Amino acid sequence: MTKRYFDTMNIQKYSLSYRLLTVVALGLFFTACHSIKAEDESSHENQRVQVKFIHLHKGQLEATLKLPGEIKPFQFADLYAKVNSYVKKVNVDLGSRVTAGQVLATLEAPEMNTRVLEAQSRLHTKEAIFRASRATYNRLLKTSQVPGTISPNDLDMAFEKMRADSAEYLSANSAINEVQQMLGYLVIRASFSGVISQRNVHPGTYVGPADKGSDKPLFRLEEQQKLRLSVAVPEMYTDDVSHASFVQFTVKALPGDTFTAHVTRIAGSLDSRMRTELLEMDIANKDRKLLPGMYAEVQIPLPGKKDVYIVPKGAIVSNSEQIFVIRSVDNKAVWVPVQRGNESDGQVEIFGDLSDNDQLVQNASDEIKEGTPLQAAAK
DSSP: OHHHHHHHHHHHHHHHHHHHHHHHHHHHHHHHHHHHHHHHHHHHHHTSEEEOEEEOOEEOOOEEEEEEEEEEESSEEEEOOSSSEEEEEEOOOTTOEEOTTOEEEEEEOHHHHHHHHHHHHHHHHHHHHHHHHHHHHHHHHHHTTSTTSSOHHHHHHHHHHHHHHHHHHHHHHHHHHHHHHHHHTTEEEOSSSEEEEEEOOOTTOEEOOTTTTOSSOSEEEEOOSEEEEEEEEEGGGHHHHTTOOEEEEEETTSTTOOEEEEEEEEEEEEOTTTOEEEEEEEEEOTTOOSOTTOEEEEEEEEOOOSSEEEEEGGGOEEOSSOEEEEEEETTEEEEEEEEEEEEETTEEEEEESOOTTOEEESSOOTTSOTTOBEEEOOO
16 A cells, blocks of 8 residues: 555646646747747847838929020121132231121133123124114104005015014124123122121132032121020920020130020921020120120920929939839838929929828938838938
8 A cells, every 4th residue: 555655646646747837838839939029029120121212292393494595696707709700809817897788709700701701792783783673664654654655564574584683683782681691600798797607719710609529618708796595495395495585694705704695496396316495695795705606505494394203313313214202101112113303402393193182202212112111210
């Protein structure tokens, strides 16, 4: 009995120990699970990207469009010889200021003098023939007043000969006028007041029309007291620029000087190759500080569209595929494709599927992927 009693006590003792070990093991297991869960939650919390948010709002952006421009003469002319000839005398040189009608050069063409003499001789001959036929007709007409002296047929033939000789005389007169006009082409005159910007000939040079013997003009004449400023405006800005009344511009040759010019002409159509619209401004240049051929940095004020969304430049992401902003929806990143508008002082107009008070990431980048958890950074 004593042995059985001790065996029973040992069994109970071992059973109690086993139960205690089981309870301790379960306790450690649940503690470990809770710890792992807490660590997972802590790790998940640490994966949130801390960013600064902005609230989307509408406004009007006063912007300035900066574009390169070119200064050109208000008008210019490349002066060629009308007839094949030789330069006899040059009266101006490079940089000479001339007035409208001033003689720039005289040419000579000996064969033209021969043509004049031939035309004059022919004119005198045709005039004499016409005068004779006219006298004959008038005499026959007077004689025909006596019945039976001149037949009507003879009178008609005399009249028709007079008409034919008159036409020949008028033709000869036109021919000599043409030759004399060609002689006038041997004198090269300024077509308007301006400056000689090119001189390509000297006395004795053989010259002729642009397509016959001359690949360069005798002179290039430019009006420089009044200039044109030409600017090619990209297609996306043409509507805004159509309302501009003036521009400001600078040139590298005159640092520190800012010029103002009023918009004078707008092309009204796009260049099919460059997809740009030409804008022209007239510039008074009496002091000749500006020169044709200068490049200008042009600033065109843009009124900006009303009630459009405006964001900082850093809120817009551009990559090889798209332009977008990052919106926070349920504290997760959502990429929203947008189009850019005008830009000024770090602010940009945007257009897209957006709403007032949308929460956007202020300093966005394509490293913030779709669905990334977001958290507002501490201020």
